[in-house]
Amino acid sequence: MTMNDAKQMTRQISVKTADLTRRFGKFTAVDRVSIEVYQGEIFGFLGANGAGKTTMIRMLCGLLAPSEGSGSVAGYDIYRQSEAIKRRIGYMSQKFSLYDDLTISENIEFYGGVYGLSRALIRERKEALIRQVGLEAFADKLTRELPLGFKQRLALGCALLHDPPIVFLDEPTSGVDPEARRGFWDLIYQTVALGKTVFVTTHFMDEAEYCHRVSIMREGKLIALDTPAKLKQQYGRSNMQDVFVALVKE
Amino acid sequence: MNAIEIKDFHKSYGTVDAVRGVSMEVKRGELFGLIGPDGAGKTTLLRAICTLLLPDRGSILVDGLNTTRDAARIRSILGYMPQRFSLYQDLSVEQNLRFFADLFQVPEKERLERLERLYHFSRLGPFKKRFAGALSGGMKQKLALSCALIHTPAILVLDEPTYGVDPVSRQEFWDILRLIRQEGTAILVSTAYMDEADQCERVALFFKGRIAGIGAPEALKNRYRYPLYRLEAEDVRRLRDFFRSLPEVQSTQLFGDALHASFTQPPDSRQWSEWQAASSGNLTSWSPQPPTIEDVFLALIAESEANDSEAQ
Numbered sequence A: 001m002t003m004n005d006a007k008q009m010t011r012q013i014s015v016k017t018a019d020l021t022r023r024f025g026k027f028t029a030v031d032r033v034s035i036e037v038y039q040g041e042i043f044g045f046l047g048a049n050g051a052g053k054t055t056m057i058r059m060l061c062g063l064l065a066p067s068e069g070s071g072s073v074a075g076y077d078i079y080r081q082s083e084a085i086k087r088r089i090g091y092m093s094q095k096f097s098l099y100d101d102l103t104i105s106e107n108i109e110f111y112g113g114v115y116g117l118s119r120a121l122i123r124e125r126k127e128a129l130i131r132q133v134g135l136e137a138f139a140d141k142l143t144r145e146l147p148l149g150f151k152q153r154l155a156l157g158c159a160l161l162h163d164p165p166i167v168f169l170d171e172p173t174s175g176v177d178p179e180a181r182r183g184f185w186d187l188i189y190q191t192v193a194l195g196k197t198v199f200v201t202t203h204f205m206d207e208a209e210y211c212h213r214v215s216i217m218r219e220g221k222l223i224a225l226d227t228p229a230k231l232k233q234q235y236g237r238s239n240m241q242d243v244f245v246a247l248v249k250e
Numbered sequence B: 001m002n003a004i005e006i007k008d009f010h011k012s013y014g015t016v017d018a019v020r021g022v023s024m025e026v027k028r029g030e031l032f033g034l035i036g037p038d039g040a041g042k043t044t045l046l047r048a049i050c051t052l053l054l055p056d057r058g059s060i061l062v063d064g065l066n067t068t069r070d071a072a073r074i075r076s077i078l079g080y081m082p083q084r085f086s087l088y089q090d091l092s093v094e095q096n097l098r099f100f101a102d103l104f105q106v107p108e109k110e111r112l113e114r115l116e117r118l119y120h121f122s123r124l125g126p127f128k129k130r131f132a133g134a135l136s137g138g139m140k141q142k143l144a145l146s147c148a149l150i151h152t153p154a155i156l157v158l159d160e161p162t163y164g165v166d167p168v169s170r171q172e173f174w175d176i177l178r179l180i181r182q183e184g185t186a187i188l189v190s191t192a193y194m195d196e197a198d199q200c201e202r203v204a205l206f207f208k209g210r211i212a213g214i215g216a217p218e219a220l221k222n223r224y225r226y227p228l229y230r231l232e233a234e235d236v237r238r239l240r241d242f243f244r245s246l247p248e249v250q251s252t253q254l255f256g257d258a259l260h261a262s263f264t265q266p267p268d269s270r271q272w273s274e275w276q277a278a279s280s281g282n283l284t285s286w287s288p289q290p291p292t293i294e295d296v297f298l299a300l301i302a303e304s305e306a307n308d309s310e311a312q
């Protein structure tokens, strides 16, 4: 056993599912998926369009009831304790993250309020966040006016406002340019350096390489789960783009 | 005559200068890519070409027609897919496609051929009866694309068509674009994916409302000025931090599991061994790297940021 294996065995589990399933009518969107995600890990969640990534995330965030199977997030049961889960996670949805017609400052205050933070705490974290994202000069501008890359960094900051141990990021870098995507991933690395767990979906295969472990879904089923290095070795490909294409395109 | 001809186009919103003097043309039957960071002004330019906003200064000709005077005629020859285009959520996949085929008066025979091709790329065939509102994000995007591609206009303008589209479908989408181009359509497409720029005949690098470079992808790559290397490491982020601190290093950028580093001078073998030792063996391999469009793009941004901070 290597040091790393030993470390992983003693690591705390942040997210665990067993045979988690979701059906819409006769259609099975997520089909008996079992995963374990460790604390402090960047867990990449890949798959073709419609593979079931967002459906899976919505179940884990307590936003959608599973049809079958079990799961826990931060030690809480996804069926019975979804309220406790909501307080302990951050979530950046694929469609929507910030209100375009609020100013940057108002968006942060809004999220602080949703998470039930005190006024004093909101003020403190707002200033820190605006500084971290480099938006000092723009606090009173409408969010709509921000380039997408900044918006997404700000949205991540909002999802972390209540200091949750786990964040779920659903395609945070879609449409974001190469420079801003690198900036966003630096933030993800800063986030896990604090001991937090990051669960992230992406269609950029260079970003798949930045994850500690990667899972690939196809038509609702989990078809691969390992470190990028091991997946490349296993499928005899030199990069994750080729691994993905080989696995998804039959 | 060119398909699109833009002369000294300017557009501001209040105090924000979105586009500041752009001149370029798209030739007939050309596949032309527009790349640039968020907020560079790409969407403004595309919307102006589609007659949806008027230039403050300069002119845009589409198939020889002026966007300020001939909007109606331009709209009849030009196909446009806006960014984040949303469909009829309460119509099924099939109904949406049929709606657009009717709208564009696509003849029945052609329609079937096209639908087959589009269903192949989108993989939406099994979901014909599903409401658009119940599709995943990327499936919606692919349906929107299919609706835009159901007819073949003389000129096609696509604003970030592959937003949220998975890697396999992205390849197939570009295969379709090449087919459409072979049929004679001029295509102008913006994208955040640098590998897609390589699929275009010519590319304009858009930056802060201006064109910072224009030409064939290969020609743009040849402009990269510094010796560039691909480095591999046990821990590539740690390697980046190490190389960033070296005076000989001009830039460092992560590219998946590797680091691209450019130098003021090509390093010699003595330097490489020194760095290998100094990084405690973290550096495992290095080789010259031909610049990619992404390298060119990132260098351009870095250069501009350096100029900005000098100016302050």
Ligand SMILES: Nc1ncnc2c1ncn2[C@@H]1O[C@H](COP(=O)(O)OP(=O)(O)OP(=O)(O)O)[C@@H](O)[C@H]1O
Binding pocket: A024, A027, A029, A047, A048, A049, A050, A051, A052, A053, A054, A055, A056, A094, B130, B134, B135, B136, B137, B138, B139, B164, B166
């Ligand atoms: N309310 C619903 N009714 C019917 N089908 C649904 C519903 N919600 C989702 N689906 C289907 O479930 C499947 C999985 O969708 P999901 O959004 O999880 O995919 P995804 O992996 O996130 O894809 P993308 O990469 O495009 O975001 C899709 O076929 C989708 O159409």
Ligand SMILES: [Mg+2]
Binding pocket: A053, A054, A055, A094, A170, B136, B137, B138
């Ligand atoms: Mg999704």
